[in-house]
Amino acid sequence: MWKARGIRGVLLGPCDKELCQPPFEWNDLAWVAIGHSLSLPLLHRVRRDFDADIERAIARLTQKGGHRPGFLSEPESHHLFHTSLLRSALTYYHTSGESCPEPYIELPFNDVSRFRAWIKSMRIDSLIVSRPMPLLQSAVGRKLPSVILSPNEQGVIPERCDGFIANYQAMGHTSINLMHHLLMNRHLGIPELPQTMLASSPWHQFRTAPGKFAQ
Incomplete structure (x- = not known):
């Protein structure tokens, strides 16, 4: 469905519930998960430290x-x-x-x-x-x-x-940069060696x- 629409990469944002093996067609797209919601499969990820x-x-x-x-x-x-x-x-x-x-x-x-x-x-x-x-x-x-x-x-x-x-703006920018890298190098599907990029959060009183x- 996504490929037919010309979509080459998908950012999976955080969800209220944990996701485990959602029924997506993984092979022909680049994937980056944001946050901790997706437990499986193991994808490239950007999340809070x-x-x-x-x-x-x-x-x-x-x-x-x-x-x-x-x-x-x-x-x-x-x-x-x-x-x-x-x-x-x-x-x-x-x-x-x-x-x-x-x-x-x-x-x-x-x-x-x-x-x-x-x-x-x-x-x-x-x-x-x-x-x-x-x-x-x-x-x-x-x-x-x-x-x-x-x-x-x-x-x-x-x-x-x-x-x-949480610094969601920084996580969003990092996710887009990571997605750009995956698409430029045609790293599609579930990665053999998934990367996790961490973002610390600013302190507030x-x-x-x-x-x-x-x-």
Whole structure:
């Protein structure tokens, strides 16, 4: 279908759900995936460097006196954040010498009771959160220093949270340049050696007003 329309390359943008082996005709087109949505097949990809962002978040929280960060996400974005958050959590507590049996947890946005129990039992003193979870974060009596990896679509940011805004413009430009290279060299189909290009995200200090943030 795409080839009949004169399309030679396809950019696969990020999706809300994880994609695994979608039924596309791969062989005659050049492909570049943007983001983490496509798990298989393995294509050339441009995505956020979540590991670098989380490392920077940990450093910020440490500056604020946090030594037992909790890593929090929600099931809906498991495919986006799970691997990086879990890896960073295990690495942090392995190297810090602190003991924390469950440093990473996935919770629905409204599971307040389990969130409170996790904070108390793990003695969490700061948070790295995949996306804003205001109901859970406001349920803690004391305000925990928090870093948001990605704001939600409404731009609602909990009070006293800092975080990142993905540099989608840079990822888009990089994806187009990579696609141009593939087409010029006739690298079509599923690559034998897929490349991944990473883009770190600029840091922002969020205001309390929804949808507004300051650099």
